[in-house]
Amino acid sequence: MKKNGLFSRLFMGLVFLFLYAPIFVLIVFSFNATKSRTVWGGFSLDWYAKLFQNTQIMGALYTTLLVSVIAAAIATIAGTAAAIGFYSMKRRPRTLCLSVNNIPMTNADIVTGVSLMLLFVFAGRFLPFKQGFATLLIAHITFDIPYVILSVLPKLRQLDANIYEAAQDLGATGFLAFRKVVLPEIMPGVLNGMLIAFTMSIDDFVISYFTAGSQTSTLAMVIYSMTRRKISPEINALSTLMFLVVLALLLVINIRQANQDKAAKKKADKLAAPGSAALLDTQK
Protein backbone atom coordinates (compact mmCIF):
# COMPACT_ATOMS: atom_id res chain seq x y z
CA MET A 1 0.00 0.00 0.00
CA LYS A 2 1.04 3.58 -0.59
CA LYS A 3 2.46 5.80 2.13
CA ASN A 4 0.34 8.50 3.65
CA GLY A 5 0.19 11.87 1.96
CA LEU A 6 -0.20 15.34 3.40
CA PHE A 7 -3.99 15.13 3.59
CA SER A 8 -4.03 11.94 5.59
CA ARG A 9 -1.40 13.24 7.98
CA LEU A 10 -3.42 16.41 8.52
CA PHE A 11 -6.57 14.36 9.06
CA MET A 12 -4.89 12.15 11.65
CA GLY A 13 -3.47 15.20 13.38
CA LEU A 14 -6.89 16.84 13.64
CA VAL A 15 -8.55 13.71 15.03
CA PHE A 16 -5.81 13.37 17.63
CA LEU A 17 -6.24 17.04 18.50
CA PHE A 18 -9.95 16.33 19.04
CA LEU A 19 -9.12 13.34 21.26
CA TYR A 20 -6.55 15.16 23.33
CA ALA A 21 -7.90 18.71 23.65
CA PRO A 22 -10.04 17.95 26.72
CA ILE A 23 -7.27 15.96 28.36
CA PHE A 24 -4.87 18.82 27.77
CA VAL A 25 -7.35 21.25 29.33
CA LEU A 26 -7.77 18.92 32.31
CA ILE A 27 -4.03 18.76 32.89
CA VAL A 28 -3.41 22.48 32.45
CA PHE A 29 -6.14 23.44 34.88
CA SER A 30 -4.86 21.05 37.52
CA PHE A 31 -2.06 23.61 37.94
CA ASN A 32 -4.43 26.55 38.17
CA ALA A 33 -4.15 28.72 41.27
CA THR A 34 -7.87 29.52 41.37
CA LYS A 35 -10.86 27.23 41.39
CA SER A 36 -12.10 28.32 37.95
CA ARG A 37 -11.97 25.80 35.16
CA THR A 38 -11.87 28.34 32.34
CA VAL A 39 -9.86 31.29 33.66
CA TRP A 40 -6.16 30.93 34.28
CA GLY A 41 -5.17 32.40 37.63
CA GLY A 42 -1.49 31.51 37.84
CA PHE A 43 0.54 28.40 38.49
CA SER A 44 0.22 26.43 41.68
CA LEU A 45 0.51 22.91 43.02
CA ASP A 46 -2.15 23.45 45.69
CA TRP A 47 -4.61 21.00 44.21
CA TYR A 48 -2.06 18.24 44.38
CA ALA A 49 -1.44 18.92 48.05
CA LYS A 50 -5.17 19.10 48.76
CA LEU A 51 -5.81 15.91 46.80
CA PHE A 52 -3.91 13.78 49.27
CA GLN A 53 -5.81 15.29 52.17
CA ASN A 54 -9.23 14.74 50.63
CA THR A 55 -10.53 11.66 52.41
CA GLN A 56 -13.57 11.28 50.16
CA ILE A 57 -11.50 11.09 46.98
CA MET A 58 -8.78 8.95 48.54
CA GLY A 59 -11.36 6.55 49.96
CA ALA A 60 -13.07 6.24 46.60
CA LEU A 61 -9.73 5.70 44.88
CA TYR A 62 -8.97 2.93 47.37
CA THR A 63 -12.36 1.29 46.74
CA THR A 64 -11.87 1.52 42.97
CA LEU A 65 -8.40 -0.01 43.04
CA LEU A 66 -9.44 -2.70 45.51
CA VAL A 67 -12.49 -3.79 43.56
CA SER A 68 -10.59 -3.68 40.24
CA VAL A 69 -7.65 -5.73 41.51
CA ILE A 70 -9.78 -8.36 43.23
CA ALA A 71 -12.27 -8.58 40.36
CA ALA A 72 -9.52 -8.82 37.73
CA ALA A 73 -7.66 -11.50 39.72
CA ILE A 74 -10.75 -13.64 40.29
CA ALA A 75 -11.95 -13.09 36.73
CA THR A 76 -8.56 -14.15 35.34
CA ILE A 77 -8.50 -17.43 37.23
CA ALA A 78 -12.19 -18.23 36.76
CA GLY A 79 -12.16 -17.07 33.16
CA THR A 80 -9.12 -19.15 32.23
CA ALA A 81 -10.64 -22.23 33.86
CA ALA A 82 -13.94 -21.58 32.13
CA ALA A 83 -12.20 -21.06 28.78
CA ILE A 84 -10.53 -24.47 29.09
CA GLY A 85 -13.88 -25.97 30.06
CA PHE A 86 -15.61 -24.34 27.07
CA TYR A 87 -12.81 -25.49 24.80
CA SER A 88 -13.30 -29.08 25.93
CA MET A 89 -17.04 -29.02 25.33
CA LYS A 90 -18.88 -30.38 22.34
CA ARG A 91 -19.90 -27.87 19.75
CA ARG A 92 -23.49 -27.32 20.76
CA PRO A 93 -23.16 -26.67 24.49
CA ARG A 94 -20.10 -24.56 23.73
CA THR A 95 -22.02 -22.32 21.35
CA LEU A 96 -24.75 -21.90 23.95
CA CYS A 97 -22.26 -21.05 26.69
CA LEU A 98 -20.44 -18.59 24.47
CA SER A 99 -23.66 -16.80 23.55
CA VAL A 100 -24.57 -16.37 27.21
CA ASN A 101 -20.98 -15.30 27.84
CA ASN A 102 -21.40 -12.60 25.19
CA ILE A 103 -24.49 -11.10 26.80
CA PRO A 104 -22.77 -8.78 29.31
CA MET A 105 -20.44 -7.51 26.59
CA THR A 106 -23.06 -6.75 23.99
CA ASN A 107 -25.80 -5.57 26.31
CA ALA A 108 -25.87 -1.89 27.12
CA ASP A 109 -24.10 -1.28 30.43
CA ILE A 110 -27.20 0.28 31.87
CA VAL A 111 -29.21 -2.91 31.24
CA THR A 112 -26.54 -5.05 32.91
CA GLY A 113 -26.51 -2.58 35.78
CA VAL A 114 -30.24 -2.41 36.39
CA SER A 115 -30.72 -6.16 35.92
CA LEU A 116 -28.12 -6.89 38.60
CA MET A 117 -29.68 -4.23 40.79
CA LEU A 118 -33.05 -5.98 40.44
CA LEU A 119 -31.40 -9.27 41.42
CA PHE A 120 -29.78 -7.75 44.50
CA VAL A 121 -32.98 -6.01 45.56
CA PHE A 122 -34.91 -9.22 44.98
CA ALA A 123 -32.40 -11.37 46.88
CA GLY A 124 -32.38 -8.78 49.66
CA ARG A 125 -35.94 -9.77 50.47
CA PHE A 126 -34.84 -13.28 51.46
CA LEU A 127 -31.26 -12.84 52.55
CA PRO A 128 -29.95 -10.40 55.13
CA PHE A 129 -27.60 -8.21 53.08
CA LYS A 130 -27.41 -4.73 51.64
CA GLN A 131 -25.93 -3.47 48.41
CA GLY A 132 -22.36 -2.47 49.03
CA PHE A 133 -18.82 -3.58 48.33
CA ALA A 134 -19.78 -7.25 47.95
CA THR A 135 -22.46 -6.60 45.35
CA LEU A 136 -20.13 -4.19 43.56
CA LEU A 137 -17.47 -6.89 43.42
CA ILE A 138 -19.93 -9.49 42.12
CA ALA A 139 -21.01 -7.11 39.37
CA HIS A 140 -17.41 -6.38 38.37
CA ILE A 141 -16.47 -10.07 38.26
CA THR A 142 -19.55 -10.73 36.14
CA PHE A 143 -18.62 -8.23 33.45
CA ASP A 144 -14.87 -8.97 33.63
CA ILE A 145 -14.92 -12.74 33.03
CA PRO A 146 -16.27 -12.61 29.43
CA TYR A 147 -13.28 -10.52 28.35
CA VAL A 148 -10.83 -13.00 29.88
CA ILE A 149 -12.56 -15.91 28.16
CA LEU A 150 -12.58 -14.20 24.79
CA SER A 151 -8.91 -13.45 25.11
CA VAL A 152 -7.86 -16.95 26.29
CA LEU A 153 -9.98 -19.03 23.88
CA PRO A 154 -8.10 -18.07 20.68
CA LYS A 155 -4.83 -19.06 22.36
CA LEU A 156 -6.28 -22.46 23.24
CA ARG A 157 -7.38 -22.92 19.65
CA GLN A 158 -3.86 -22.17 18.43
CA LEU A 159 -2.46 -24.76 20.82
CA ASP A 160 -0.98 -27.90 19.32
CA ALA A 161 -2.96 -30.69 20.99
CA ASN A 162 -0.03 -33.06 20.62
CA ILE A 163 2.32 -31.27 23.00
CA TYR A 164 -0.05 -31.81 25.92
CA GLU A 165 -0.23 -35.50 25.09
CA ALA A 166 3.53 -35.65 24.60
CA ALA A 167 4.02 -34.25 28.10
CA GLN A 168 1.67 -36.87 29.48
CA ASP A 169 3.45 -39.62 27.55
CA LEU A 170 6.66 -38.46 29.15
CA GLY A 171 5.09 -39.08 32.53
CA ALA A 172 3.64 -35.74 33.54
CA THR A 173 0.34 -35.82 35.41
CA GLY A 174 -2.55 -33.83 33.94
CA PHE A 175 -1.98 -30.81 36.13
CA LEU A 176 1.80 -30.82 35.72
CA ALA A 177 1.43 -31.07 31.96
CA PHE A 178 -0.98 -28.13 32.09
CA ARG A 179 1.35 -26.04 34.23
CA LYS A 180 4.51 -26.79 32.29
CA VAL A 181 3.21 -27.01 28.75
CA VAL A 182 -0.20 -25.46 28.26
CA LEU A 183 -0.04 -22.51 30.62
CA PRO A 184 3.12 -20.97 29.14
CA GLU A 185 1.54 -21.21 25.69
CA ILE A 186 -1.70 -19.48 26.63
CA MET A 187 -0.06 -17.02 29.04
CA PRO A 188 -0.15 -14.05 26.62
CA GLY A 189 -3.90 -14.48 26.29
CA VAL A 190 -4.33 -14.81 30.05
CA LEU A 191 -2.32 -11.67 30.75
CA ASN A 192 -4.07 -9.76 28.01
CA GLY A 193 -7.41 -10.82 29.45
CA MET A 194 -6.37 -9.72 32.91
CA LEU A 195 -5.30 -6.33 31.59
CA ILE A 196 -8.59 -5.82 29.74
CA ALA A 197 -10.55 -6.91 32.82
CA PHE A 198 -8.64 -4.51 35.05
CA THR A 199 -9.14 -1.65 32.59
CA MET A 200 -12.85 -2.36 32.31
CA SER A 201 -13.20 -2.34 36.09
CA ILE A 202 -11.24 0.87 36.57
CA ASP A 203 -13.18 2.62 33.85
CA ASP A 204 -16.64 1.41 34.75
CA PHE A 205 -19.18 3.88 36.00
CA VAL A 206 -22.64 2.80 34.91
CA ILE A 207 -22.72 -0.73 36.34
CA SER A 208 -21.07 0.36 39.59
CA TYR A 209 -23.58 3.18 39.90
CA PHE A 210 -26.49 0.75 39.97
CA THR A 211 -24.92 -1.99 42.08
CA ALA A 212 -22.79 -0.29 44.74
CA GLY A 213 -25.66 0.89 46.91
CA SER A 214 -25.62 4.23 48.69
CA GLN A 215 -22.73 3.66 51.11
CA THR A 216 -19.95 2.50 48.78
CA SER A 217 -18.54 4.83 46.13
CA THR A 218 -16.02 4.28 43.40
CA LEU A 219 -13.99 7.15 42.03
CA ALA A 220 -16.25 7.49 39.01
CA MET A 221 -19.27 7.73 41.29
CA VAL A 222 -17.64 10.49 43.33
CA ILE A 223 -16.84 12.38 40.14
CA TYR A 224 -20.40 11.94 38.94
CA SER A 225 -21.86 13.28 42.16
CA MET A 226 -19.42 16.20 41.95
CA THR A 227 -20.44 17.13 38.40
CA ARG A 228 -23.87 17.95 39.76
CA ARG A 229 -22.33 20.71 41.80
CA LYS A 230 -18.86 21.64 40.66
CA ILE A 231 -15.86 19.41 40.23
CA SER A 232 -13.07 20.36 42.53
CA PRO A 233 -9.73 20.78 40.70
CA GLU A 234 -8.33 18.11 43.01
CA ILE A 235 -9.92 15.67 40.61
CA ASN A 236 -7.99 17.30 37.77
CA ALA A 237 -4.82 16.73 39.76
CA LEU A 238 -5.73 13.11 40.33
CA SER A 239 -6.50 12.48 36.67
CA THR A 240 -3.24 14.15 35.65
CA LEU A 241 -1.35 11.78 37.93
CA MET A 242 -3.27 8.79 36.59
CA PHE A 243 -2.63 9.91 33.03
CA LEU A 244 1.11 10.12 33.72
CA VAL A 245 1.18 6.67 35.33
CA VAL A 246 -0.62 5.10 32.38
CA LEU A 247 1.55 6.98 29.89
CA ALA A 248 4.69 5.75 31.64
CA LEU A 249 3.39 2.18 31.73
CA LEU A 250 2.49 2.19 28.05
CA LEU A 251 5.84 3.70 27.12
CA VAL A 252 7.71 1.03 29.07
CA ILE A 253 5.67 -1.70 27.41
CA ASN A 254 6.22 -0.19 23.96
CA ILE A 255 9.95 0.25 24.40
CA ARG A 256 10.33 -3.27 25.76
CA GLN A 257 8.39 -4.59 22.82
CA ALA A 258 10.57 -2.66 20.38
CA ASN A 259 13.74 -3.94 22.04
CA GLN A 260 12.49 -7.49 21.95
CA ASP A 261 11.66 -7.13 18.26
CA LYS A 262 15.14 -5.77 17.61
CA ALA A 263 16.82 -8.57 19.55
CA ALA A 264 14.72 -11.17 17.77
CA LYS A 265 15.65 -9.66 14.42
CA LYS A 266 19.35 -9.63 15.25
CA LYS A 267 19.18 -13.24 16.28
CA ALA A 268 17.34 -14.15 13.10
CA ASP A 269 19.95 -12.32 10.98
CA LYS A 270 22.77 -14.15 12.70
CA LEU A 271 21.11 -17.48 12.25
CA ALA A 272 20.25 -16.78 8.66
CA ALA A 273 23.79 -15.97 7.58
CA PRO A 274 26.30 -18.05 9.53
CA GLY A 275 27.81 -19.39 6.34
CA SER A 276 28.40 -15.98 4.81
CA ALA A 277 30.00 -14.71 8.03
CA ALA A 278 32.35 -17.68 8.03
CA LEU A 279 33.17 -17.01 4.41
CA LEU A 280 34.09 -13.42 5.21
CA ASP A 281 36.34 -14.64 8.01
CA THR A 282 38.30 -16.96 5.76
CA GLN A 283 38.80 -14.25 3.16
CA LYS A 284 40.53 -12.03 5.67
Next chain:
Amino acid sequence: MRSKRNQILAVPYVVWMAVFVVVPLLLIVVYAFTTKDGSFTLANFSTMNQYLGVFGNSFFLALVATAICILLGYPLAYFLARSGHRMKGVAMMLIMLPMWMNFLLRTYSWMSLLEDTGLINRLLQSIRFFDLWNGIFGTNIEFFHMINTPGAVVLGMVYNFLPFMVLPIFSVIEKIDSRVIEAAQDLGANSRRVFQKVVFPLSLPGVLSGITMVFIPSVSTFVITKLLGGGMTMMLGDLIEMQFLGAAYNPHLGSAISLVMMIVVLICMAVMNRFGEGEEEAMLL
Protein backbone atom coordinates in the same frame (compact mmCIF):
# COMPACT_ATOMS: atom_id res chain seq x y z
CA MET B 1 -6.28 -31.04 26.53
CA ARG B 2 -9.67 -31.45 24.96
CA SER B 3 -10.75 -34.16 27.40
CA LYS B 4 -14.15 -34.70 28.87
CA ARG B 5 -12.73 -34.29 32.34
CA ASN B 6 -11.74 -30.71 31.62
CA GLN B 7 -15.34 -29.76 30.97
CA ILE B 8 -15.80 -29.68 34.74
CA LEU B 9 -13.73 -26.51 34.78
CA ALA B 10 -16.58 -24.65 33.11
CA VAL B 11 -19.14 -25.66 35.72
CA PRO B 12 -18.49 -22.93 38.30
CA TYR B 13 -18.73 -20.23 35.66
CA VAL B 14 -21.83 -21.74 34.08
CA VAL B 15 -23.50 -21.60 37.49
CA TRP B 16 -22.23 -18.04 37.95
CA MET B 17 -23.63 -17.00 34.56
CA ALA B 18 -26.97 -18.60 35.38
CA VAL B 19 -27.26 -16.65 38.64
CA PHE B 20 -25.76 -13.30 37.62
CA VAL B 21 -26.52 -13.06 33.91
CA VAL B 22 -29.56 -15.14 33.08
CA VAL B 23 -31.63 -14.69 36.25
CA PRO B 24 -31.24 -10.87 36.26
CA LEU B 25 -32.42 -10.73 32.66
CA LEU B 26 -35.40 -12.92 33.51
CA LEU B 27 -36.14 -10.57 36.39
CA ILE B 28 -36.25 -7.68 33.93
CA VAL B 29 -38.81 -9.59 31.87
CA VAL B 30 -40.86 -10.44 34.96
CA TYR B 31 -40.79 -6.84 36.22
CA ALA B 32 -41.71 -5.52 32.80
CA PHE B 33 -44.91 -7.57 32.72
CA THR B 34 -46.04 -7.09 36.31
CA THR B 35 -47.42 -4.36 38.53
CA LYS B 36 -46.24 -3.39 41.99
CA ASP B 37 -48.36 -6.07 43.68
CA GLY B 38 -47.16 -8.75 41.33
CA SER B 39 -50.11 -9.23 38.96
CA PHE B 40 -49.69 -9.51 35.20
CA THR B 41 -50.04 -6.33 33.16
CA LEU B 42 -49.18 -4.79 29.84
CA ALA B 43 -49.65 -1.27 31.17
CA ASN B 44 -45.90 -0.71 31.40
CA PHE B 45 -45.65 -0.99 27.66
CA SER B 46 -48.67 1.15 26.92
CA THR B 47 -47.45 3.96 29.17
CA MET B 48 -44.27 3.90 27.13
CA ASN B 49 -46.26 5.60 24.37
CA GLN B 50 -45.76 8.95 26.04
CA TYR B 51 -42.02 8.42 25.73
CA LEU B 52 -42.06 7.74 22.00
CA GLY B 53 -40.33 11.08 21.52
CA VAL B 54 -37.50 9.98 23.79
CA PHE B 55 -37.13 6.75 21.82
CA GLY B 56 -37.04 8.64 18.54
CA ASN B 57 -34.64 11.21 19.92
CA SER B 58 -32.27 8.58 21.33
CA PHE B 59 -32.15 6.54 18.16
CA PHE B 60 -31.73 9.62 15.99
CA LEU B 61 -28.86 11.08 18.06
CA ALA B 62 -27.14 7.70 18.40
CA LEU B 63 -27.42 7.16 14.65
CA VAL B 64 -25.92 10.57 13.92
CA ALA B 65 -23.09 9.88 16.38
CA THR B 66 -22.46 6.46 14.83
CA ALA B 67 -22.40 7.96 11.32
CA ILE B 68 -19.90 10.63 12.38
CA CYS B 69 -17.80 7.96 14.08
CA ILE B 70 -17.64 6.04 10.80
CA LEU B 71 -16.76 9.18 8.84
CA LEU B 72 -13.95 10.03 11.25
CA GLY B 73 -12.95 6.55 12.36
CA TYR B 74 -12.77 4.75 9.04
CA PRO B 75 -10.25 7.08 7.40
CA LEU B 76 -8.25 7.21 10.62
CA ALA B 77 -8.10 3.42 10.87
CA TYR B 78 -7.24 3.19 7.17
CA PHE B 79 -4.44 5.75 7.35
CA LEU B 80 -3.09 4.13 10.50
CA ALA B 81 -3.06 0.69 8.92
CA ARG B 82 -0.93 2.13 6.10
CA SER B 83 1.53 3.83 8.46
CA GLY B 84 4.98 2.54 9.23
CA HIS B 85 5.58 0.06 12.02
CA ARG B 86 6.79 2.64 14.54
CA MET B 87 4.08 5.17 13.80
CA LYS B 88 1.46 2.45 14.15
CA GLY B 89 2.62 1.56 17.65
CA VAL B 90 2.64 5.18 18.76
CA ALA B 91 -0.74 5.94 17.19
CA MET B 92 -2.36 2.89 18.74
CA MET B 93 -1.02 3.97 22.09
CA LEU B 94 -2.44 7.45 21.55
CA ILE B 95 -5.86 6.00 20.79
CA MET B 96 -5.88 3.66 23.78
CA LEU B 97 -4.50 6.19 26.26
CA PRO B 98 -7.64 8.33 26.69
CA MET B 99 -9.65 5.17 27.33
CA TRP B 100 -7.67 4.75 30.52
CA MET B 101 -8.83 8.08 31.86
CA ASN B 102 -12.22 8.13 33.38
CA PHE B 103 -14.75 9.07 30.71
CA LEU B 104 -16.66 11.24 33.14
CA LEU B 105 -13.62 13.45 33.53
CA ARG B 106 -13.00 13.73 29.83
CA THR B 107 -16.64 14.56 29.22
CA TYR B 108 -16.62 17.05 32.05
CA SER B 109 -13.61 18.68 30.47
CA TRP B 110 -15.67 19.34 27.34
CA MET B 111 -17.92 21.49 29.51
CA SER B 112 -15.01 23.87 30.07
CA LEU B 113 -14.41 23.97 26.34
CA LEU B 114 -17.98 24.40 25.16
CA GLU B 115 -19.50 26.80 27.69
CA ASP B 116 -20.72 30.24 26.62
CA THR B 117 -17.76 31.70 28.48
CA GLY B 118 -15.71 28.57 27.85
CA LEU B 119 -12.29 28.14 26.34
CA ILE B 120 -13.36 27.82 22.71
CA ASN B 121 -15.44 30.99 22.83
CA ARG B 122 -12.67 32.82 24.68
CA LEU B 123 -10.16 31.73 22.07
CA LEU B 124 -12.41 32.91 19.27
CA GLN B 125 -12.97 36.22 21.06
CA SER B 126 -9.29 36.76 21.54
CA ILE B 127 -8.62 36.42 17.82
CA ARG B 128 -11.60 38.74 17.14
CA PHE B 129 -13.39 36.01 15.24
CA PHE B 130 -16.82 37.28 16.21
CA ASP B 131 -16.14 40.74 14.76
CA LEU B 132 -15.40 39.04 11.48
CA TRP B 133 -18.46 36.78 11.80
CA ASN B 134 -20.76 39.70 12.64
CA GLY B 135 -19.26 41.71 9.80
CA ILE B 136 -19.99 38.99 7.26
CA PHE B 137 -23.37 37.77 8.46
CA GLY B 138 -24.68 41.04 9.90
CA THR B 139 -25.37 39.34 13.23
CA ASN B 140 -24.52 40.60 16.66
CA ILE B 141 -23.20 37.66 18.65
CA GLU B 142 -20.47 37.49 21.24
CA PHE B 143 -20.27 33.72 21.58
CA PHE B 144 -21.51 30.48 20.05
CA HIS B 145 -24.04 28.72 22.21
CA MET B 146 -22.79 25.15 22.18
CA ILE B 147 -23.33 23.55 25.55
CA ASN B 148 -26.72 22.09 26.52
CA THR B 149 -27.68 21.42 22.91
CA PRO B 150 -28.25 18.09 21.15
CA GLY B 151 -25.14 18.89 19.11
CA ALA B 152 -23.02 18.90 22.27
CA VAL B 153 -24.50 15.52 23.25
CA VAL B 154 -23.57 14.07 19.85
CA LEU B 155 -20.09 15.52 20.21
CA GLY B 156 -19.75 13.85 23.59
CA MET B 157 -20.80 10.49 22.15
CA VAL B 158 -18.43 10.76 19.20
CA TYR B 159 -15.62 11.77 21.51
CA ASN B 160 -16.17 8.92 23.95
CA PHE B 161 -16.91 6.11 21.53
CA LEU B 162 -14.69 6.92 18.54
CA PRO B 163 -11.94 4.50 19.69
CA PHE B 164 -14.48 1.67 19.62
CA MET B 165 -14.98 2.39 15.94
CA VAL B 166 -11.31 2.83 15.06
CA LEU B 167 -9.93 -0.28 16.78
CA PRO B 168 -12.03 -3.01 15.11
CA ILE B 169 -11.72 -1.38 11.67
CA PHE B 170 -7.98 -1.01 12.12
CA SER B 171 -7.50 -4.63 13.16
CA VAL B 172 -9.50 -5.89 10.18
CA ILE B 173 -7.70 -3.71 7.61
CA GLU B 174 -4.35 -4.65 9.07
CA LYS B 175 -5.08 -8.33 8.63
CA ILE B 176 -5.87 -7.98 4.92
CA ASP B 177 -3.34 -10.06 3.01
CA SER B 178 -1.12 -7.65 1.07
CA ARG B 179 -0.92 -10.20 -1.75
CA VAL B 180 -4.64 -9.75 -2.39
CA ILE B 181 -4.05 -6.05 -2.93
CA GLU B 182 -1.01 -6.70 -5.12
CA ALA B 183 -3.02 -9.17 -7.15
CA ALA B 184 -5.68 -6.53 -7.77
CA GLN B 185 -3.00 -4.05 -8.80
CA ASP B 186 -1.41 -6.59 -11.13
CA LEU B 187 -4.79 -7.08 -12.72
CA GLY B 188 -4.82 -3.38 -13.55
CA ALA B 189 -6.89 -1.82 -10.77
CA ASN B 190 -5.93 1.73 -9.80
CA SER B 191 -5.75 2.63 -6.13
CA ARG B 192 -9.34 3.82 -6.07
CA ARG B 193 -10.66 0.59 -7.49
CA VAL B 194 -8.44 -1.45 -5.17
CA PHE B 195 -10.07 0.34 -2.26
CA GLN B 196 -13.57 0.00 -3.68
CA LYS B 197 -13.38 -3.63 -4.69
CA VAL B 198 -10.89 -5.15 -2.25
CA VAL B 199 -10.09 -3.19 0.89
CA PHE B 200 -13.54 -1.81 1.66
CA PRO B 201 -15.49 -5.08 1.26
CA LEU B 202 -12.90 -6.93 3.35
CA SER B 203 -13.07 -4.30 6.09
CA LEU B 204 -16.86 -4.46 6.47
CA PRO B 205 -16.86 -6.89 9.42
CA GLY B 206 -14.79 -4.34 11.34
CA VAL B 207 -17.20 -1.55 10.45
CA LEU B 208 -20.16 -3.64 11.55
CA SER B 209 -18.67 -4.50 14.89
CA GLY B 210 -17.68 -0.84 15.28
CA ILE B 211 -21.27 0.18 14.64
CA THR B 212 -22.60 -2.05 17.44
CA MET B 213 -19.87 -0.93 19.78
CA VAL B 214 -20.69 2.74 19.20
CA PHE B 215 -24.44 2.60 18.76
CA ILE B 216 -25.33 0.59 21.87
CA PRO B 217 -23.52 2.75 24.42
CA SER B 218 -24.67 5.90 22.59
CA VAL B 219 -28.34 5.05 22.64
CA SER B 220 -28.26 4.12 26.32
CA THR B 221 -26.07 6.88 27.73
CA PHE B 222 -27.31 9.04 30.55
CA VAL B 223 -24.08 10.63 31.69
CA ILE B 224 -23.29 12.48 28.49
CA THR B 225 -26.78 13.92 28.25
CA LYS B 226 -26.60 15.10 31.87
CA LEU B 227 -23.20 16.75 31.48
CA LEU B 228 -23.30 18.16 27.97
CA GLY B 229 -27.03 18.24 27.32
CA GLY B 230 -27.80 19.96 30.61
CA GLY B 231 -30.90 17.81 31.02
CA MET B 232 -32.44 19.45 27.94
CA THR B 233 -31.97 16.36 25.79
CA MET B 234 -33.62 13.31 27.26
CA MET B 235 -32.43 9.90 26.12
CA LEU B 236 -33.37 6.29 26.88
CA GLY B 237 -30.57 6.01 29.42
CA ASP B 238 -31.91 9.00 31.37
CA LEU B 239 -35.37 7.51 31.29
CA ILE B 240 -34.20 4.16 32.67
CA GLU B 241 -31.97 5.77 35.27
CA MET B 242 -34.89 7.89 36.48
CA GLN B 243 -37.02 4.79 37.00
CA PHE B 244 -34.40 3.00 39.08
CA LEU B 245 -32.47 5.59 41.02
CA GLY B 246 -34.18 8.85 40.18
CA ALA B 247 -37.23 10.76 41.26
CA ALA B 248 -39.72 8.79 39.12
CA TYR B 249 -39.00 5.53 40.93
CA ASN B 250 -40.77 2.76 38.99
CA PRO B 251 -38.61 -0.30 38.28
CA HIS B 252 -41.47 -1.95 36.41
CA LEU B 253 -41.62 0.76 33.77
CA GLY B 254 -37.81 0.93 33.76
CA SER B 255 -37.65 -2.81 33.11
CA ALA B 256 -40.12 -2.51 30.25
CA ILE B 257 -38.04 0.23 28.63
CA SER B 258 -34.85 -1.80 29.14
CA LEU B 259 -36.53 -4.84 27.63
CA VAL B 260 -37.56 -2.95 24.50
CA MET B 261 -34.06 -1.54 24.19
CA MET B 262 -32.56 -5.02 24.61
CA ILE B 263 -34.77 -6.41 21.87
CA VAL B 264 -33.53 -3.71 19.53
CA VAL B 265 -29.98 -4.71 20.45
CA LEU B 266 -30.77 -8.36 19.73
CA ILE B 267 -32.16 -7.43 16.32
CA CYS B 268 -28.99 -5.45 15.63
CA MET B 269 -26.87 -8.45 16.58
CA ALA B 270 -28.86 -10.79 14.39
CA VAL B 271 -28.34 -8.45 11.46
CA MET B 272 -24.63 -8.25 12.24
CA ASN B 273 -24.28 -12.02 12.38
CA ARG B 274 -25.88 -12.34 8.98
CA PHE B 275 -23.41 -9.92 7.48
CA GLY B 276 -20.07 -10.95 8.78
CA GLU B 277 -18.26 -13.84 10.34
CA GLY B 278 -15.05 -13.18 12.18
CA GLU B 279 -16.90 -10.67 14.31
CA GLU B 280 -15.59 -12.14 17.52
CA GLU B 281 -12.00 -11.50 16.58
CA ALA B 282 -12.69 -8.00 15.38
CA MET B 283 -14.17 -7.16 18.75
CA LEU B 284 -11.12 -8.36 20.59
CA LEU B 285 -8.95 -5.92 18.63
